[in-house]
Amino acid sequence: MNDPLHEEQLTSEPVFQGRLLNVFRDEVRLPDGKSGVREYIKHPGAVLVIPVCDDGRLIFERQFRYPLHRAFLELPAGKLDPDEDILACARRELQEETGYEGDDWRHLGVMHPCIGYSNERIEIFLAKGLTHVGHAWDEGEFLEIVYLTLDEARAAVFDGRITDSKTITALFWAERELGKA
The missing domain is CATH 3.90.79.10 (Nucleoside Triphosphate Pyrophosphohydrolase)
Structure with missing residues (x-):
């Protein structure tokens, strides 16, 4: 089932790579077809x-x-x-x-x-x-x-x-x- 709120990743760029955290900036396709930017941290859990x-x-x-x-x-x-x-x-x-x-x-x-x-x-x-x-x-x-x-x-x-x-x-x-x- 497709989620109508899903945002599809178009590009991904590493912004910072650390010992604990890695920061990324992604361009995404929004549910309305426009594009947006998402910045987020990847954490090992x-x-x-x-x-x-x-x-x-x-x-x-x-x-x-x-x-x-x-x-x-x-x-x-x-x-x-x-x-x-x-x-x-x-x-x-x-x-x-x-x-x-x-x-x-x-x-x-x-x-x-x-x-x-x-x-x-x-x-x-x-x-x-x-x-x-x-x-x-x-x-x-x-x-x-x-x-x-x-x-x-x-x-x-x-x-x-x-x-x-x-x-x-x-x-x-x-x-x-x-x-x-």
Whole structure:
């Protein structure tokens, strides 16, 4: 079935090639037959983990995010390496950032955080059966680990302590999966 809103790529030009992001400028044919320009970022994709402790608390991290010049409270997440399996990435990121490994993993869904200017996707996982084995932070990575109940996390969204969109989206999944919806 043809989507009447589809925009067909006519040309594509790389504008910037970076370590994390690649920026492109495409000329497209619009649904009315005219042409337009679309600038966007290609991103390798990422994962987010909702780690659930045996006592029901969730593991968050507090991390400084340079573009906004402040620390944010967020669920563990990280970028996919080239050709990396999404579950392998989720396991790696959980251990590296929080120091925990999980025995029970479930893929919950996907989110697209920046649909207006990026093809980034974030695969959401739930991890239970956690065991602390020690973190393995990347060079130059500094984090604080924070434990919150689902109710505390919800309150943190509504009082402005959690503003990260991937974390807010994942908390919807957590509420459903943990019986709080």
